[in-house]
Amino acid sequence: MKDLVKIEQEVADGVCEFIHVHEDIVKKVEKAMPEEQELLDLAEFFKIFGDSTRIKILYVLSQSEMCVCDIASLLMMGQSAISHQLRVLKQMRLVKFRREGKTVFYSLSDDHIQTILAQGMEHISE
Amino acid sequence: MKDLVKIEQEVADGVCEFIHVHEDIVKKVEKAMPEEQELLDLAEFFKIFGDSTRIKILYVLSQSEMCVCDIASLLMMGQSAISHQLRVLKQMRLVKFRREGKTVFYSLSDDHIQTILAQGMEHISE
DNA sequence: TTATCATATGAACAACTATTCATATGTTTA
DNA sequence: TAAACATATGAATAGTTGTTCATATGATAA
Numbered sequence A, B: 001m002k003d004l005v006k007i008e009q010e011v012a013d014g015v016c017e018f019i020h021v022h023e024d025i026v027k028k029v030e031k032a033m034p035e036e037q038e039l040l041d042l043a044e045f046f047k048i049f050g051d052s053t054r055i056k057i058l059y060v061l062s063q064s065e066m067c068v069c070d071i072a073s074l075l076m077m078g079q080s081a082i083s084h085q086l087r088v089l090k091q092m093r094l095v096k097f098r099r100e101g102k103t104v105f106y107s108l109s110d111d112h113i114q115t116i117l118a119q120g121m122e123h124i125s126e
Numbered sequence C: 001t002t003a004t005c006a007t008a009t010g011a012a013c014a015a016c017t018a019t020t021c022a023t024a025t026g027t028t029t030a
Numbered sequence D: 001t002a003a004a005c006a007t008a009t010g011a012a013t014a015g016t017t018g019t020t021c022a023t024a025t026g027a028t029a030a
Helices: A004-012 A023-032 A036-049 A052-063 A068-075 A079-091 A111-124 B004-012 B023-032 B036-049 B052-063 B068-075 B079-091 B111-124
Strands: A095-100 A103-108 B095-100 B103-108
Touching: A023 B052, A023 B068, A036 A052, A036 A111, A036 B036, A036 B052, A036 B111, A052 A068, A052 A079, A052 A095, A052 A103, A052 A111, A052 B023, A052 B036, A068 A079, A068 A103, A068 B023, A079 A095, A103 A111, A111 B036, A111 B111, B036 B052, B036 B111, B052 B068, B052 B079, B052 B095, B052 B103, B052 B111, B068 B079, B068 B103, B079 B095, B103 B111
Parallel strands: none
Antiparallel strands: A095 A103, B095 B103
8 A cells, every 4th residue: 555655756756646547437446346355366266277287187187087196197297296286276175085095086176167167268269 | 208217216216107097097088188288278368367466457447448547546556567467468368458649548358358257256256 | 013105295496477666658738 | 849648668576386306194905
Protein backbone atom coordinates (compact mmCIF):
# COMPACT_ATOMS: atom_id res chain seq x y z
CA MET A 1 0.00 0.00 0.00
CA LYS A 2 1.43 3.33 -1.05
CA ASP A 3 1.45 6.33 1.20
CA LEU A 4 0.35 9.79 0.19
CA VAL A 5 3.84 11.25 0.20
CA LYS A 6 4.92 8.74 -2.40
CA ILE A 7 1.87 9.29 -4.54
CA GLU A 8 2.37 13.05 -4.46
CA GLN A 9 5.95 12.63 -5.50
CA GLU A 10 4.94 10.41 -8.40
CA VAL A 11 2.44 12.98 -9.54
CA ALA A 12 5.19 15.58 -9.35
CA ASP A 13 7.30 13.28 -11.49
CA GLY A 14 4.55 13.16 -14.06
CA VAL A 15 3.60 9.56 -13.40
CA CYS A 16 -0.07 8.77 -13.76
CA GLU A 17 -0.56 6.78 -10.55
CA PHE A 18 -4.21 6.85 -9.55
CA ILE A 19 -4.83 10.36 -10.77
CA HIS A 20 -5.65 10.50 -14.42
CA VAL A 21 -8.02 7.55 -14.27
CA HIS A 22 -11.49 7.19 -15.65
CA GLU A 23 -13.26 7.41 -12.29
CA ASP A 24 -16.67 6.25 -13.47
CA ILE A 25 -15.32 2.99 -14.86
CA VAL A 26 -13.02 2.37 -11.91
CA LYS A 27 -15.74 2.93 -9.32
CA LYS A 28 -18.19 0.69 -11.13
CA VAL A 29 -15.73 -2.18 -11.47
CA GLU A 30 -14.50 -1.68 -7.92
CA LYS A 31 -17.94 -2.60 -6.62
CA ALA A 32 -18.04 -5.75 -8.73
CA MET A 33 -14.64 -7.01 -7.51
CA PRO A 34 -14.68 -10.39 -5.76
CA GLU A 35 -12.84 -10.92 -2.51
CA GLU A 36 -9.09 -10.57 -2.88
CA GLN A 37 -8.73 -14.08 -1.51
CA GLU A 38 -10.97 -15.56 -4.16
CA LEU A 39 -8.76 -14.23 -6.94
CA LEU A 40 -5.63 -15.42 -5.13
CA ASP A 41 -7.12 -18.90 -4.84
CA LEU A 42 -8.03 -18.85 -8.49
CA ALA A 43 -4.45 -18.04 -9.48
CA GLU A 44 -3.16 -20.80 -7.18
CA PHE A 45 -5.54 -23.22 -8.80
CA PHE A 46 -4.39 -22.46 -12.34
CA LYS A 47 -0.76 -22.46 -11.23
CA ILE A 48 -0.99 -26.19 -10.63
CA PHE A 49 -1.74 -26.78 -14.30
CA GLY A 50 0.98 -24.36 -15.33
CA ASP A 51 3.87 -26.80 -15.11
CA SER A 52 4.61 -29.33 -17.84
CA THR A 53 5.58 -32.12 -15.46
CA ARG A 54 2.35 -31.80 -13.53
CA ILE A 55 0.33 -31.56 -16.74
CA LYS A 56 1.94 -34.77 -17.96
CA ILE A 57 1.30 -36.54 -14.68
CA LEU A 58 -2.34 -35.49 -14.76
CA TYR A 59 -2.61 -36.62 -18.34
CA VAL A 60 -1.19 -40.11 -17.79
CA LEU A 61 -3.33 -40.54 -14.68
CA SER A 62 -6.36 -39.65 -16.76
CA GLN A 63 -5.59 -42.80 -18.75
CA SER A 64 -5.01 -45.18 -15.85
CA GLU A 65 -4.12 -45.33 -12.20
CA MET A 66 -0.38 -45.74 -11.81
CA CYS A 67 2.44 -46.11 -9.33
CA VAL A 68 5.25 -43.56 -8.96
CA CYS A 69 7.72 -45.68 -10.92
CA ASP A 70 5.29 -46.12 -13.81
CA ILE A 71 4.95 -42.36 -14.10
CA ALA A 72 8.71 -41.79 -13.80
CA SER A 73 9.27 -44.36 -16.54
CA LEU A 74 6.66 -42.86 -18.85
CA LEU A 75 7.95 -39.33 -18.46
CA MET A 76 11.60 -40.43 -18.36
CA MET A 77 12.21 -38.50 -15.18
CA GLY A 78 13.61 -39.29 -11.76
CA GLN A 79 11.47 -40.91 -9.07
CA SER A 80 12.13 -38.04 -6.68
CA ALA A 81 10.95 -35.34 -9.06
CA ILE A 82 7.71 -37.22 -9.69
CA SER A 83 7.19 -37.84 -6.00
CA HIS A 84 7.66 -34.16 -5.18
CA GLN A 85 5.11 -33.15 -7.79
CA LEU A 86 2.66 -35.81 -6.66
CA ARG A 87 2.87 -34.27 -3.23
CA VAL A 88 1.78 -30.93 -4.65
CA LEU A 89 -1.05 -32.55 -6.57
CA LYS A 90 -2.06 -34.47 -3.46
CA GLN A 91 -2.08 -31.35 -1.27
CA MET A 92 -4.29 -29.58 -3.78
CA ARG A 93 -6.61 -32.59 -3.95
CA LEU A 94 -6.10 -33.18 -7.65
CA VAL A 95 -4.97 -36.77 -7.15
CA LYS A 96 -5.82 -39.46 -4.66
CA PHE A 97 -3.94 -42.67 -3.87
CA ARG A 98 -4.31 -46.15 -2.50
CA ARG A 99 -1.61 -48.35 -1.06
CA GLU A 100 -1.08 -51.95 -2.13
CA GLY A 101 1.85 -53.48 -0.32
CA LYS A 102 4.95 -51.44 -1.05
CA THR A 103 3.35 -49.81 -4.04
CA VAL A 104 1.26 -46.62 -4.00
CA PHE A 105 -1.21 -46.20 -6.84
CA TYR A 106 -2.21 -42.68 -7.80
CA SER A 107 -5.27 -41.58 -9.72
CA LEU A 108 -7.19 -38.39 -10.48
CA SER A 109 -9.35 -37.41 -7.55
CA ASP A 110 -12.40 -36.61 -9.69
CA ASP A 111 -13.65 -36.20 -13.26
CA HIS A 112 -13.55 -32.44 -12.99
CA ILE A 113 -9.79 -32.46 -13.49
CA GLN A 114 -10.11 -34.32 -16.75
CA THR A 115 -12.72 -31.83 -17.90
CA ILE A 116 -10.39 -28.91 -17.27
CA LEU A 117 -7.56 -30.63 -19.13
CA ALA A 118 -9.84 -31.30 -22.09
CA GLN A 119 -11.16 -27.74 -22.01
CA GLY A 120 -7.62 -26.39 -22.11
CA MET A 121 -6.59 -28.68 -24.95
CA GLU A 122 -9.63 -27.66 -26.92
CA HIS A 123 -8.75 -24.02 -26.44
CA ILE A 124 -5.12 -24.19 -27.57
CA SER A 125 -5.97 -26.14 -30.70
CA GLU A 126 -7.98 -23.31 -32.22
CA MET B 1 17.83 -38.40 -21.43
CA LYS B 2 19.63 -40.84 -19.21
CA ASP B 3 22.34 -43.11 -20.48
CA LEU B 4 22.60 -46.81 -19.76
CA VAL B 5 25.56 -46.49 -17.46
CA LYS B 6 23.61 -44.19 -15.20
CA ILE B 7 20.55 -46.42 -15.19
CA GLU B 8 22.66 -49.47 -14.37
CA GLN B 9 24.23 -47.63 -11.49
CA GLU B 10 20.84 -46.62 -10.17
CA VAL B 11 19.65 -50.21 -10.32
CA ALA B 12 22.76 -51.20 -8.42
CA ASP B 13 21.86 -48.53 -5.87
CA GLY B 14 18.43 -50.06 -5.46
CA VAL B 15 16.56 -47.23 -7.13
CA CYS B 16 13.51 -48.22 -9.14
CA GLU B 17 14.17 -46.18 -12.29
CA PHE B 18 12.37 -47.77 -15.22
CA ILE B 19 12.81 -51.33 -13.97
CA HIS B 20 10.13 -52.31 -11.49
CA VAL B 21 7.34 -50.79 -13.54
CA HIS B 22 4.01 -52.25 -14.56
CA GLU B 23 4.90 -52.74 -18.20
CA ASP B 24 1.40 -53.43 -19.46
CA ILE B 25 0.02 -50.17 -18.11
CA VAL B 26 3.02 -48.14 -19.21
CA LYS B 27 2.98 -49.48 -22.76
CA LYS B 28 -0.72 -48.90 -23.15
CA VAL B 29 -0.57 -45.31 -21.91
CA GLU B 30 2.58 -44.65 -23.92
CA LYS B 31 0.61 -45.20 -27.11
CA ALA B 32 -2.12 -42.81 -26.02
CA MET B 33 0.32 -39.97 -25.22
CA PRO B 34 -0.19 -36.75 -27.19
CA GLU B 35 2.71 -34.95 -28.80
CA GLU B 36 5.20 -33.61 -26.26
CA GLN B 37 4.66 -30.15 -27.71
CA GLU B 38 0.93 -30.25 -27.15
CA LEU B 39 1.40 -30.84 -23.42
CA LEU B 40 4.06 -28.13 -23.23
CA ASP B 41 1.67 -25.68 -24.90
CA LEU B 42 -1.07 -26.67 -22.50
CA ALA B 43 1.15 -25.93 -19.50
CA GLU B 44 2.14 -22.57 -21.01
CA PHE B 45 -1.49 -21.74 -21.49
CA PHE B 46 -2.47 -22.43 -17.89
CA LYS B 47 0.65 -20.65 -16.65
CA ILE B 48 -0.82 -17.35 -17.84
CA PHE B 49 -3.73 -17.74 -15.43
CA GLY B 50 -1.39 -18.84 -12.66
CA ASP B 51 -0.41 -15.37 -11.51
CA SER B 52 -2.63 -13.25 -9.28
CA THR B 53 -1.84 -9.97 -11.00
CA ARG B 54 -2.76 -11.38 -14.40
CA ILE B 55 -5.89 -13.00 -13.00
CA LYS B 56 -6.95 -9.66 -11.55
CA ILE B 57 -6.26 -7.86 -14.81
CA LEU B 58 -8.29 -10.43 -16.73
CA TYR B 59 -11.08 -10.14 -14.21
CA VAL B 60 -11.38 -6.35 -14.34
CA LEU B 61 -11.20 -6.41 -18.13
CA SER B 62 -14.06 -8.89 -18.12
CA GLN B 63 -16.13 -6.10 -16.56
CA SER B 64 -15.12 -3.27 -18.85
CA GLU B 65 -12.45 -2.13 -21.24
CA MET B 66 -9.90 -0.04 -19.44
CA CYS B 67 -6.71 1.95 -19.79
CA VAL B 68 -3.45 1.05 -18.06
CA CYS B 69 -3.90 3.68 -15.36
CA ASP B 70 -7.41 2.49 -14.57
CA ILE B 71 -6.10 -1.02 -13.98
CA ALA B 72 -3.15 0.20 -11.92
CA SER B 73 -5.53 2.26 -9.81
CA LEU B 74 -7.98 -0.61 -9.28
CA LEU B 75 -5.26 -3.07 -8.32
CA MET B 76 -3.24 -0.48 -6.40
CA MET B 77 -0.10 -1.35 -8.29
CA GLY B 78 2.46 0.55 -10.30
CA GLN B 79 1.86 1.47 -13.93
CA SER B 80 5.00 -0.35 -15.02
CA ALA B 81 4.03 -3.65 -13.42
CA ILE B 82 0.65 -3.57 -15.12
CA SER B 83 2.17 -2.62 -18.44
CA HIS B 84 4.63 -5.52 -18.26
CA GLN B 85 1.85 -8.00 -17.54
CA LEU B 86 -0.35 -6.56 -20.27
CA ARG B 87 2.49 -7.25 -22.65
CA VAL B 88 2.45 -10.92 -21.65
CA LEU B 89 -1.31 -11.08 -22.05
CA LYS B 90 -1.05 -9.31 -25.39
CA GLN B 91 1.61 -11.71 -26.68
CA MET B 92 -0.55 -14.68 -25.72
CA ARG B 93 -3.56 -13.08 -27.38
CA LEU B 94 -5.64 -12.94 -24.24
CA VAL B 95 -6.20 -9.22 -24.51
CA LYS B 96 -6.54 -6.79 -27.39
CA PHE B 97 -6.26 -3.02 -27.38
CA ARG B 98 -7.27 0.13 -29.19
CA ARG B 99 -5.63 3.50 -29.08
CA GLU B 100 -7.52 6.74 -28.43
CA GLY B 101 -5.24 9.71 -28.32
CA LYS B 102 -2.63 9.19 -25.66
CA THR B 103 -4.71 6.52 -23.99
CA VAL B 104 -4.65 2.79 -24.79
CA PHE B 105 -7.77 0.82 -23.93
CA TYR B 106 -7.40 -2.88 -23.25
CA SER B 107 -10.10 -5.54 -23.36
CA LEU B 108 -10.37 -9.33 -23.41
CA SER B 109 -9.68 -10.66 -26.87
CA ASP B 110 -12.63 -13.07 -26.85
CA ASP B 111 -15.39 -14.56 -24.70
CA HIS B 112 -13.48 -17.80 -24.27
CA ILE B 113 -11.23 -16.19 -21.67
CA GLN B 114 -14.19 -15.22 -19.54
CA THR B 115 -15.52 -18.77 -19.78
CA ILE B 116 -12.29 -20.21 -18.46
CA LEU B 117 -12.21 -17.72 -15.59
CA ALA B 118 -15.79 -18.60 -14.68
CA GLN B 119 -15.05 -22.32 -14.96
CA GLY B 120 -12.12 -21.96 -12.59
CA MET B 121 -14.10 -19.92 -10.09
CA GLU B 122 -16.86 -22.48 -10.13
CA HIS B 123 -14.35 -25.20 -9.46
CA ILE B 124 -12.63 -23.62 -6.45
CA SER B 125 -15.94 -22.77 -4.77
CA GLU B 126 -16.92 -26.42 -4.30
C1' DT C 1 15.50 -59.48 12.79
C1' DT C 2 17.70 -58.02 8.67
C1' DA C 3 17.67 -57.06 3.81
C1' DT C 4 15.24 -55.24 0.09
C1' DC C 5 12.34 -52.30 -2.15
C1' DA C 6 8.87 -48.37 -3.32
C1' DT C 7 8.07 -44.04 -1.98
C1' DA C 8 8.79 -39.66 0.61
C1' DT C 9 11.32 -35.73 1.96
C1' DG C 10 14.90 -32.06 3.44
C1' DA C 11 18.52 -29.28 1.65
C1' DA C 12 20.96 -27.12 -2.06
C1' DC C 13 21.17 -25.30 -6.49
C1' DA C 14 19.77 -23.45 -10.85
C1' DA C 15 16.39 -21.41 -13.59
C1' DC C 16 12.60 -18.56 -13.97
C1' DT C 17 9.53 -14.63 -13.04
C1' DA C 18 7.32 -10.42 -11.12
C1' DT C 19 8.22 -5.96 -9.62
C1' DT C 20 10.73 -1.66 -9.36
C1' DC C 21 13.48 2.02 -11.15
C1' DA C 22 14.96 4.78 -14.70
C1' DT C 23 14.22 6.04 -19.10
C1' DA C 24 12.38 5.81 -23.89
C1' DT C 25 8.58 6.20 -27.20
C1' DG C 26 4.90 8.29 -29.31
C1' DT C 27 0.81 11.35 -28.91
C1' DT C 28 -1.41 15.69 -27.85
C1' DT C 29 -1.59 20.47 -26.46
C1' DA C 30 0.28 25.11 -25.85
C1' DT D 1 8.64 23.87 -31.64
C1' DA D 2 8.59 22.54 -26.67
C1' DA D 3 6.15 20.73 -22.73
C1' DA D 4 3.11 17.43 -20.77
C1' DC D 5 1.45 13.03 -20.56
C1' DA D 6 0.11 7.87 -21.13
C1' DT D 7 2.29 3.91 -22.03
C1' DA D 8 6.27 0.82 -23.02
C1' DT D 9 10.56 -1.28 -22.02
C1' DG D 10 15.52 -2.66 -20.52
C1' DA D 11 18.14 -3.75 -16.53
C1' DA D 12 18.53 -5.10 -11.87
C1' DT D 13 16.74 -7.39 -7.94
C1' DA D 14 14.20 -10.34 -4.94
C1' DG D 15 11.33 -14.07 -4.44
C1' DT D 16 9.63 -18.39 -6.10
C1' DT D 17 9.87 -22.99 -7.94
C1' DG D 18 11.47 -27.52 -10.06
C1' DT D 19 15.01 -30.86 -10.03
C1' DT D 20 18.73 -33.45 -8.04
C1' DC D 21 21.21 -35.67 -4.40
C1' DA D 22 21.32 -37.96 -0.26
C1' DT D 23 18.79 -40.06 3.01
C1' DA D 24 14.61 -41.39 5.67
C1' DT D 25 10.33 -43.93 6.14
C1' DG D 26 7.46 -47.71 6.01
C1' DA D 27 6.19 -52.19 4.00
C1' DT D 28 7.37 -56.92 2.61
C1' DA D 29 10.17 -61.07 2.29
C1' DA D 30 13.87 -64.03 3.75
